[in-house]
Amino acid sequence: MENYDLQKLDPIIENYRGKAGSLIPVLHKVQTEIGYLPIEAQKYVADSLQLPYSKVFGVATFYTQFSLEPKGEYVIHVCDGTACHVRGSTDILKELREQLELTEEKITTDDLQFTLETVSCLGACGLAPVMTINDKVYGGMTPEKIKNVLAELDGSDQ
Amino acid sequence: MIKNKADLRQVVKDAEASVQSEGLRIMICAGTGCVSNGSLDVYAELLDQVSKLDLPISIELEGEKISDSNVTVKKSGCHGFCEKGPLVKFEPLGLLYTGVKVDDVQEIVEDTLQVGKLVNRLVYHSPTDQKEYPKEKDIPFYKTQQRIALANCGNIDPEDIDDYLGHGGYQSLEKVLFEMDAAQVCQEITDSGLRGRGGAGFPTGRKWEFARMADADQKYIIVNGDEGDPGAFMDRSVMEGDPHRVIEGVMIGAYATGASKGYIYVRAEYPLAVKRLQKAIADAEKAGLLGENILGSGFDFDLQVKEGAGAFVCGEETALIASIEGDRGMPRPKPPFPAQSGLWGKPTNINNVETLANIPIIIEKGSEWFNMIGQPNSTGTKTFAITGDIANTGLIEIPMGVTLREVIYEIGGGIKDGKEFKAVQMGGPSGGTLTSEHLDLKLDFDSLQEVGAMVGSGGMVVMDEDTCMVEVARFFLSFTQQESCGKCTPCRVGTRRMLDILERITAGEGQPGDVEKLTHLGEQIKKTSLCALGKTAPNPVLTTTQYFRDEYEAHIEDKKCPARQCEDLATSYKIDPEICIGCGLCKKECPVAAITGEIKQKHEIDPEICIACGACEKVCPVDAIS
Numbered sequence: 001m002e003n004y005d006l007q008k009l010d011p012i013i014e015n016y017r018g019k020a021g022s023l024i025p026v027l028h029k030v031q032t033e034i035g036y037l038p039i040e041a042q043k044y045v046a047d048s049l050q051l052p053y054s055k056v057f058g059v060a061t062f063y064t065q066f067s068l069e070p071k072g073e074y075v076i077h078v079c080d081g082t083a084c085h086v087r088g089s090t091d092i093l094k095e096l097r098e099q100l101e102l103t104e105e106k107i108t109t110d111d112l113q114f115t116l117e118t119v120s121c122l123g124a125c126g127l128a129p130v131m132t133i134n135d136k137v138y139g140g141m142t143p144e145k146i147k148n149v150l151a152e153l154d155g156s157d158q
Numbered sequence: 159m160i161k162n163k164a165d166l167r168q169v170v171k172d173a174e175a176s177v178q179s180e181g182l183r184i185m186i187c188a189g190t191g192c193v194s195n196g197s198l199d200v201y202a203e204l205l206d207q208v209s210k211l212d213l214p215i216s217i218e219l220e221g222e223k224i225s226d227s228n229v230t231v232k233k234s235g236c237h238g239f240c241e242k243g244p245l246v247k248f249e250p251l252g253l254l255y256t257g258v259k260v261d262d263v264q265e266i267v268e269d270t271l272q273v274g275k276l277v278n279r280l281v282y283h284s285p286t287d288q289k290e291y292p293k294e295k296d297i298p299f300y301k302t303q304q305r306i307a308l309a310n311c312g313n314i315d316p317e318d319i320d321d322y323l324g325h326g327g328y329q330s331l332e333k334v335l336f337e338m339d340a341a342q343v344c345q346e347i348t349d350s351g352l353r354g355r356g357g358a359g360f361p362t363g364r365k366w367e368f369a370r371m372a373d374a375d376q377k378y379i380i381v382n383g384d385e386g387d388p389g390a391f392m393d394r395s396v397m398e399g400d401p402h403r404v405i406e407g408v409m410i411g412a413y414a415t416g417a418s419k420g421y422i423y424v425r426a427e428y429p430l431a432v433k434r435l436q437k438a439i440a441d442a443e444k445a446g447l448l449g450e451n452i453l454g455s456g457f458d459f460d461l462q463v464k465e466g467a468g469a470f471v472c473g474e475e476t477a478l479i480a481s482i483e484g485d486r487g488m489p490r491p492k493p494p495f496p497a498q499s500g501l502w503g504k505p506t507n508i509n510n511v512e513t514l515a516n517i518p519i520i521i522e523k524g525s526e527w528f529n530m531i532g533q534p535n536s537t538g539t540k541t542f543a544i545t546g547d548i549a550n551t552g553l554i555e556i557p558m559g560v561t562l563r564e565v566i567y568e569i570g571g572g573i574k575d576g577k578e579f580k581a582v583q584m585g586g587p588s589g590g591t592l593t594s595e596h597l598d599l600k601l602d603f604d605s606l607q608e609v610g611a612m613v614g615s616g617g618m619v620v621m622d623e624d625t626c627m628v629e630v631a632r633f634f635l636s637f638t639q640q641e642s643c644g645k646c647t648p649c650r651v652g653t654r655r656m657l658d659i660l661e662r663i664t665a666g667e668g669q670p671g672d673v674e675k676l677t678h679l680g681e682q683i684k685k686t687s688l689c690a691l692g693k694t695a696p697n698p699v700l701t702t703t704q705y706f707r708d709e710y711e712a713h714i715e716d717k718k719c720p721a722r723q724c725e726d727l728a729t730s731y732k733i734d735p736e737i738c739i740g741c742g743l744c745k746k747e748c749p750v751a752a753i754t755g756e757i758k759q760k761h762e763i764d765p766e767i768c769i770a771c772g773a774c775e776k777v778c779p780v781d782a783i784s
């Protein structure tokens with residue numbers, strides 16, 4: 001982030017200037033661009049859209065899709081929705097945390113390879129328990145399968 | 159570009175002719191479930207092999223004949239039977255192959271398409287009656303179903319507007335634009351008895367009427383595709399599998415309420431739904447079905463997709479409006495209702511995806527037809543997502559009033575792995591829990607309300623005998639507690655306190671009187687919360703304390719989890735060496751041989767093997783085990 005040129009955000013913001021209700025789409029786009037929403041970028045968006053910074057920060061922290069921390073290259077979402085929970089998502093989460101040496105508080109590995117988060121339902125409940133890695137859906141997960149899935153990632157460049 | 163009625167007629171005629179010319183349609187499910195099982199590879203392989211086939215083909219299969227037919231391979235939306243995917247369907251034969259892999263494709267082409275022979279291993283085999291069911295409509299999972307909202311899901315290509323037009327699409331729009339005025343449309347929907355499928359079950363026609371009556375220079379209509387209830391994916395399936403139906407439904411709603419601008423609010427976790435809807439909107443605009451002066455009727459309508467950003471409470475209509483306006487999604491008190499003052503302070507009508515998916519067919523077939531389906535006070539059908547410990551997980555649509563037993567045992571194929579049914583959570587984390595005493599309950603708005611549950615979104619999570627109901631209640635509360643937006647105190651603080659109590663109960667630190675505290679708090683939160691999130695959050699606790707009181711007591715008084723799920727309680731038993739007399743009774747009784755020790759010597763329990771069944775404790779003559 002240190003040397004990210006915030007002016008690169010101008011074209012994104014320009015598209016939405018003067019349009020009502022544009023803060024959330026702008027934050028989505030900025031996050032796609034930078035990977036997360038650093039404070040400096042939030043302040044820049046606030047200034048550009050002539051909104052109080054408190055409002056931008058409020059919105060950025062309200063929604064779970066927005067992240068104020070950088071994320072790993074692979075973002076793993078383990079579903080802990082009801083259907084997945086009753087089919088054993090807790091064990092999947094435990095296994096992943098163990099293998100990646102992450103915890104409930106520490107969700108990203110130091111080398112920025114992996115981020116591990118839980119979500120409440122990915123809408124693929126028929127395949128429970130489910131997880132996604134960068135939007136690819138893995139259904140019918142078991143703790144045993146996890147090693148293979150992670151090993152596959154190491155070799156692939158998706 | 160369709161400019162008027164005559165253009166539309168021509169386009170529809172062409173689309174129908176093109177559907178006809180496709181001949182035998184092979185539909186490969188491209189819903190999320192099947193895709194993650196590799197259905198896209200099956201699609202690519204089929205496409206390739208069929209392209210090399212000698213056409214036309216003539217075959218006879220299961221009593222159906224097709225002669226001189228073309229063969230077309232297509233991707234479709236979700237067929238619902240996700241458990242058995244990837245699914246491949248053959249129309250008009252009605253044949254369904256399940257669990258299809260790339261390696262099966264050659265046989266499908268050589269046997270089924272060329273000589274009309276079934277590939278037996280791909281035919282659904284029912285584990286309950288041991289029969290083979292080649293045809294989709296005969297499979298027990300589909301037999302009781304009646305597909306209205308999901309009629310096209312699995313039968314058409316969601317990314318092809320012509321396929322929708324060729325299957326009766328946009329005809330109801332034409333009908334309302336030229337044959338009905340707004341008041342008549344509202345009346346027709348009121349007469350149909352359609353009630354909102356988003357949770358509250360409010361009559362849709364009446365809601366439209368309120369918005370129609372509101373006087374304003376600008377009105378809005380919003381499609382609620384937030385679908386935040388974990389365990390529900392019907393709206394996703396409709397948006398992904400039949401996006402044009404949602405568009406047609408919302409357009410009819412816009413015409414009826416006088417809205418010229420609409421939004422489809424889709425949760426961020428559904429990227430494919432966003433993509434499909436955006437494509438469908440672009441295609442409809444290009445065709446002239448969206449925009450200005452639609453079909454030359456003078457009706458203008460502009461439609462946009464809005465992506466959510468991850469917050470369950472944004473499914474609540476006033477929070478959803480705040481979110482579209484670019485704010486934190488926090489509900490506000492009602493009245494004023496959105497129909498008076500909604501988006502940007504203008505009259506706004508909000509409907510759920512499934513509600514709107516029912517609209518085109520009601521207009522087409524009439525309110526009387528719709529009235530005949532379901533129950534007098536809950537007309538039509540409802541989709542349910544059946545998940546959890548059930549043999550056939552998936553998405554179903556049944557007439558209102560089918561019993562829980564039919565859903566679980568006939569459609570769902572019973573409990574997974576032959577276990578016993580224990581409970582089902584209806585309507586998401588804020589719904590209620592039903593038990594075996596409710597198996598003959600009719601699934602409709604009023605019957606469910608009477609027993610403290612609700613249809614809600616239609617999520618149905620089935621739980622077997624090994625599920626701890628206290629832990630389930632804790633799980634739901636932790637969800638609602640986390641999703642509480644924090645605006646009102648009863649919900650923000652009250653759910654936290656309830657969760658604290660549940661956490662200590664499941665940790666083995668429950669105190670006498672905890673159940674009373676929970677119910678008391680629950681009743682208060684229900685009465686005093688600002689929005690329905692808080693008003694319904696205590697439901698799972700209130701229903702489980704009612705139906706599974708003994709489990710709560712086992713946790714609190716005996717420090718035991720009868721289902722052995724709560725880790726802190728399921729710890730193994732111990733033998734107090736000071737008291738043990740070495741009689742060996744416990745060793746004999748232990749079903750897993752976890753106890754060692756010689757007669758007259760101290761005995762010991764291996765905590766790794768012990769399953770905490772409590773059998774040893776019962777037989778110990780000197781109470782040395784606890």
Ligand SMILES: Cc1cc2nc3c(=O)[nH]c(=O)nc-3n(C[C@H](O)[C@H](O)[C@H](O)COP(=O)(O)O)c2cc1C
Binds near residue numbers: 384385386387470514
């Ligand atoms: C916390 C909460 C979450 C909700 N989530 C949804 C949802 O995801 N989808 C939905 O259609 N309605 C949801 N609703 C209900 C909506 O507020 C609203 O009643 C519904 O969209 C109206 O549409 P209908 O009349 O077609 O059912 C939710 C309500 C609450 C209180």
Ligand code: FES
Binds near residue numbers: 079081083130
């Ligand atoms: S509960 Fe996990 S995908 Fe729905």
